[in-house]
Each structure stands twice: as C-alpha cells, then as structure tokens.
Amino acid sequence: MGASYHQFCPVAKAMELLDERWTLLVVRELVIGSRHFNELRRGLPRMSPTLLSKRLQQLVRAGVVQRRVDGDDVTYELTPAGAELRGVVETIGQWGTRWIGELGDADLDPNLLLWDMHRNVDRAAVDEIPAVVHVAFPEMTGRLRDWWLVIDADEVDVCDIDPGRPVTVTMTSSLRDLTRVWRGDLTWTDAVRSGRLHVDGPAAVRRALPGWFTMSDFASVPRPAAVG
Structure with a gap:
C-alpha cells in the first residue's frame, strides 16, 4: 500500500493502493485479459520488470489479484474485488478520451x-x-x-x-x-x-x-x- 492519507473517506483509502505509479495500469491489463507476466510486460513496455513484480505483489497482498501456480505456469487473475475495478478503469478511460485528447x-x-x-x-x-x-x-x-x-x-x-x-x-x-x-x-x-x-x-x-x-x-x- 502507498502512504496513508490519514482520512476515513473510502476514496482516500482506495487511492492509498491505486494511485501509486503504474498500479491502475496493471489493473487495466488484467481487466483486458492479460494473465502472464510477459503479457503484462508487453502491455506495459516502459514499466520495469522489477516494478511490475512489486506492484503485482502489492495487489496480491491487497486481495485485488490472485497469483496461481501450476508447475512452471504462473498466472495472475483479478479477484472479485479486483473485477469490480473494471468499471473504474472503463470510466477513467472514457473520461480521458473525452477530455485529455492531446498526444505528445x-x-x-x-x-x-x-x-x-x-x-x-x-x-x-x-x-x-x-x-x-x-x-x-x-x-x-x-x-x-x-x-x-x-x-x-x-x-x-x-x-x-x-x-x-x-x-x-x-x-x-x-x-x-x-x-x-x-x-x-x-x-x-x-x-x-x-x-x-x-x-x-x-x-x-x-x-x-x-x-x-x-x-x-x-x-x-x-x-x-x-x-x-
């Protein structure tokens, strides 16, 4: 979890997890359907593997993501709590499309x-x-x-x-x-x-x-x- 805002507001509590750099984009990739580490890296090509591993660990500890191991196959899936973030990702994407249109x-x-x-x-x-x-x-x-x-x-x-x-x-x-x-x-x-x-x-x-x-x-x- 990120640094605490020390507020009881549920928005503040949620953002303690979600407003750390790259975190919500990792969730975006899982919402889209990425399941393996290399798939997540392809969707986040400028994120370092070390930071991706750290963010996944944070999301697992927060109960947002479940890590499954089957022999050599490791997959990441959204838990029910994580799946509820689909609407958040979609709403932010729609807002960004309408109001943040400039591409550098x-x-x-x-x-x-x-x-x-x-x-x-x-x-x-x-x-x-x-x-x-x-x-x-x-x-x-x-x-x-x-x-x-x-x-x-x-x-x-x-x-x-x-x-x-x-x-x-x-x-x-x-x-x-x-x-x-x-x-x-x-x-x-x-x-x-x-x-x-x-x-x-x-x-x-x-x-x-x-x-x-x-x-x-x-x-x-x-x-x-x-x-x-």
Missing part, C-alpha cells in the same frame, strides 16, 4: 499500438486464415519501422522481424495517424481518403480489413464539441 510524441509507441491491435483481431471476420498484416511506419527507423500481425486459426502474434510468410495486406501510415485511427480520433474512412493511411492488397481484403479489428474499447466514446 512520447505517448506514441509502435510496440504498444501493435500489441493492442493484436488482441483486438476478430479472427472470425478474416475470410482466409492464415493471414499476415504488414504495418509500416515510414518515419520510424530500424526495427520500429515494420511490424507484422500473423493471424492463425488459434492465435494472433505480433512480430517485429519479418516472419517470412506471404503478406496478405499492407497498412502504411505515420505512427501518430494510425494511433489516432485506433483511438477513434480519426475514422478509418477519413484516414484513407486523406492519404494518411494507405492500404495495399486485393480489393476484397482492403474493403474487409477494418472489420478484422474490434477497435479500441474507447474508440466509440463521443468527444466534446469544439468550443469557439
């Missing part, structure tokens, strides 16, 4: 974007499996420039090295613009029409591609009308 360059992360996209692939919407989606960010350098989503019948993988499989379709965009599409700040149609997003592949696949993704949970949150 440091907020853009291709690793995190592709990881979020991969766990929102609707395999049932993909007509021909296996399929490979190549995502290119021309402004990036080195291994940050090209990414691949490999869609198989039972799983979806993210690769930052060419998997050596035939590419079904290629998406080319700046990291900022594709992030805006994913967040719902820019529609897929407007991104394509404006040239901010280029999709290369068979016509049928280009038309179907938006339906391959369920999109971010917050993409449909209404934004406030511009003032002035």
Whole structure:
C-alpha cells in the first residue's frame, strides 16, 4: 500500500493502493485479459520488470489479484474485488478520451499500438486464415519501422522481424495517424481518403480489413464539441 492519507473517506483509502505509479495500469491489463507476466510486460513496455513484480505483489497482498501456480505456469487473475475495478478503469478511460485528447510524441509507441491491435483481431471476420498484416511506419527507423500481425486459426502474434510468410495486406501510415485511427480520433474512412493511411492488397481484403479489428474499447466514446 502507498502512504496513508490519514482520512476515513473510502476514496482516500482506495487511492492509498491505486494511485501509486503504474498500479491502475496493471489493473487495466488484467481487466483486458492479460494473465502472464510477459503479457503484462508487453502491455506495459516502459514499466520495469522489477516494478511490475512489486506492484503485482502489492495487489496480491491487497486481495485485488490472485497469483496461481501450476508447475512452471504462473498466472495472475483479478479477484472479485479486483473485477469490480473494471468499471473504474472503463470510466477513467472514457473520461480521458473525452477530455485529455492531446498526444505528445512520447505517448506514441509502435510496440504498444501493435500489441493492442493484436488482441483486438476478430479472427472470425478474416475470410482466409492464415493471414499476415504488414504495418509500416515510414518515419520510424530500424526495427520500429515494420511490424507484422500473423493471424492463425488459434492465435494472433505480433512480430517485429519479418516472419517470412506471404503478406496478405499492407497498412502504411505515420505512427501518430494510425494511433489516432485506433483511438477513434480519426475514422478509418477519413484516414484513407486523406492519404494518411494507405492500404495495399486485393480489393476484397482492403474493403474487409477494418472489420478484422474490434477497435479500441474507447474508440466509440463521443468527444466534446469544439468550443469557439
């Protein structure tokens, strides 16, 4: 638990646990469905493994998370108390979408974007499996420039090295613009029409591609009308 606020208010007592850096984002990852340590790390790429272990231990001690060990397999699951935080995470995310819209360059992360996209692939919407989606960010350098989503019948993988499989379709965009599409700040149609997003592949696949993704949970949150 964090430092005490020394208040009997239940908001203050809850925040003694939840307002420590990264804690609520760890809960977010568990709400989304991450269960293993490495999955949590992929969803929190800038959090050190040491701090992640510490926060998980704190959440376990607080009764928010349960750690399960089955041989060499260690998983983390929300307890009933932790599951009640789903609504908190969703409400904060909706509020942040409406009122904290500005993205700085440091907020853009291709690793995190592709990881979020991969766990929102609707395999049932993909007509021909296996399929490979190549995502290119021309402004990036080195291994940050090209990414691949490999869609198989039972799983979806993210690769930052060419998997050596035939590419079904290629998406080319700046990291900022594709992030805006994913967040719902820019529609897929407007991104394509404006040239901010280029999709290369068979016509049928280009038309179907938006339906391959369920999109971010917050993409449909209404934004406030511009003032002035």
